Amino acid sequence: MKHTASSSDTSTQSPTALFDQACTTAREAAVLASVEAALGWDERTGMPPKAADYRGEQAAAIAGLLHAKRTAPARGEALAELAASPLATEGSPQVRAAIRLMAHDYEKQARLPVRLVTEMAKTTVDAQQAWAVARAKSSWATLAPWLEKVFALKREQAACQRPDLDPYDSLLDDYEPGGRWPVIAERFTHLRDAIVPLVRACGEASRRPTDAIMRRHFPLHDQQRFVRTVAERIGFDFQRGRLDTTDHPFCSTLGPDDCRITTRWDEAYLPTALFGVLHEAGHGLYEQGLPREWFGLPPGEAASLGIHESQSRLWENLVGRSPEFWEWCFPVAREAFPAALTDTTAADVQAALLVVEPSFIRVEADEVTYNLHVMLRFDLERAVVHGDLSVADLPAAWNERFENDFGRRPPTDAEGVLQDIHWSAGLIGYFPTYTLGNVFAAQLMAAATRAIPNLGQQMAAGQLGDLLGWLRKTVHAAGRMQESEPLVERVTGEPVSERWLVESLTRRYGPAYGLS
Numbered sequence: 480m481k482h483t484a485s486s487s488d489t490s491t492q493s494p495t496a497l498f499d500q501a502c503t504t505a506r507e508a509a510v511l512a513s514v515e516a517a518l519g520w521d522e523r524t525g526m527p528p529k530a531a532d533y534r535g536e537q538a539a540a541i542a543g544l545l546h547a548k549r550t551a552p553a554r555g556e557a558l559a560e561l562a563a564s565p566l567a568t569e570g571s572p573q574v575r576a577a578i579r580l581m582a583h584d585y586e587k588q589a590r591l592p593v594r595l596v597t598e599m600a601k602t603t604v605d606a607q608q609a610w611a612v613a614r615a616k617s618s619w620a621t622l623a624p625w626l627e628k629v630f631a632l633k634r635e636q637a638a639c640q641r642p643d644l645d646p647y648d649s650l651l652d653d654y655e656p657g658g659r660w661p662v663i664a665e666r667f668t669h670l671r672d673a674i675v676p677l678v679r680a681c682g683e684a685s686r687r688p689t690d691a692i693m694r695r696h697f698p699l700h701d702q703q704r705f706v707r708t709v710a711e712r713i714g715f716d717f718q719r720g721r722l723d724t725t726d727h728p729f730c731s732t733l734g735p736d737d738c739r740i741t742t743r744w745d746e747a748y749l750p751t752a753l754f755g756v757l758h759e760a761g762h763g764l765y766e767q768g769l770p771r772e773w774f775g776l777p778p779g780e781a782a783s784l785g786i787h788e789s790q791s792r793l794w795e796n797l798v799g800r801s802p803e804f805w806e807w808c809f810p811v812a813r814e815a816f817p818a819a820l821t822d823t824t825a826a827d828v829q830a831a832l833l834v835v836e837p838s839f840i841r842v843e844a845d846e847v848t849y850n851l852h853v854m855l856r857f858d859l860e861r862a863v864v865h866g867d868l869s870v871a872d873l874p875a876a877w878n879e880r881f882e883n884d885f886g887r888r889p890p891t892d893a894e895g896v897l898q899d900i901h902w903s904a905g906l907i908g909y910f911p912t913y914t915l916g917n918v919f920a921a922q923l924m925a926a927a928t929r930a931i932p933n934l935g936q937q938m939a940a941g942q943l944g945d946l947l948g949w950l951r952k953t954v955h956a957a958g959r960m961q962e963s964e965p966l967v968e969r970v971t972g973e974p975v976s977e978r979w980l981v982e983s984l985t986r987r988y989g990p991a992y993g994l995s
């Protein structure tokens with residue numbers, strides 16, 4: 480005779496059974512989230528324009544199911560009971576982290592009133608449409624009232640979800656768990672003090688590299704073959720992922736064996752696709768390296784957006800722009816583009832990849848000035864959240880700061896305060912993760928170089944397996960079990976510091992511009 484245990488009454492269940500049930504629900508939520516991601520990927524890669532309205536209904540339906548699954552009161556009770564059970568302190572590190580973080584996420588979400596969630600969703604959809612119009616007309620007045628609403632809702636969200644934190648830190652917690660703005664602000668101040676003079680010195684240098692050879696004709700089909708070769712070479716697994724075309728490149732995970740990376744192409748400028756793909760494949764390598772058996776649960780999730788960005792930046796800039804990598808890559812590139820590169824050398828290409836050229840637009844910025852764009856946004860959005868700056872005063876504050884850092888003023892708001900979609904999408908507290916990614920990447924790469932003594936020779940031979948293996952073992956395998964700063968400190972053996980990024984930029988860009 481078979482006995483079937485009753486699972487209706489959670490209080491009679493063993494901690495192990497409760498844990499299994501909590502994991503099952505989390506995996507069910509992950510299935511819905513991956514359906515949401517599939518719809519989002521399709522929307523940005525191949526959906527016909529007239530399908531947008533119905534796609535909105537599909538996305539809203541999945542979002543509703545997902546929210547209900549994640550915030551069901553019974554789940555909250557089970558997670559609270561689990562958190563108080565011996566398993567929460569005596570389980571394996573993965574089990575302990577899963578219990579702690581599932582309870583944390585539940586409590587945070589459950590503290591948000593449904594009215595606020597709905598209003599935020601609706602307001603940010605309308606605000607993003609207003610943003611598109613405002614940017615096209617360079618009309619601040621079109622966007623300002625919407626941003627007032629978005630910032631007000633975000634302040635309310637901040638107070639609800641983490642009442643124990645400063646409001647900006649509460650918002651930051653969604654993207655960089657454990658991040659604290661005073662720590663980041665101090666680090667960014669040091670960084671800015673080093674980068675502003677470096678940019679100025681590059682601008683005034685008598686020796687200036689040029690990227691003219693990167694602006695020759697690079698046929699689309701040849702680029703497609705070439706970037707795939709490069710992505711494969713750094714370890715991106717095309718059996719578990721694919722590359723598609725889009726307007727604003729991204730990386731999205733649709734399942735444990737389904738990582739989608741995207742790029743845009745420019746036949747008149749090779750770096751658009753090449754570095755776009757290295758960047759997104761870097762994100763993809765992280766996703767493909769997260770512990771597969773924990774997919775949908777915290778030990779199988781990314782630690783933070785800053786850590787995610789550290790992986791993309793490491794491959795894009797610290798590998799992809801290095802002279803060592805181009806020892807391997809140059810012959811491959813010349814074979815792929817014989818007409819464009821036949822009269823060039825590896826040194827010409829290496830120099831062309833180290834051009835510093837201040838631009839008004841963040842997404843077009845080079846590796847050095849990029850961080851100045853980010854720090855400007857971090858300071859301004861924080862001032863608005865803290866009530867130290869009004870939305871109405873944002874354009875003036877933007878232009879003043881830009882002139883201070885870059886030496887010139889944006890001629891229009893479209894090239895200034897209106898250029899990014901983030902604020903109208905409700906992504907406030909998101910910008911600093913870009914530069915945190917650069918900071919983490921430089922420190923991780925320095926540690927990898929110490930751990931793999933012949934890394935330079937390996938890169939020159941096109942062998943990236945040891946570097947990827949080291950990242951897999953130290954960063955990827957940890958999932959979300961550690962917050963970003965303790966993670967980087969453990970892996971590199973020292974507290975997080977911006978000095979590695981300053982050192983990396985100075986070491987690589989100084990000689991290119993003949994600066995001592």
Ligand code: ZN
Nearest residue numbers: 758762788791
């Ligand atoms: Zn990225």
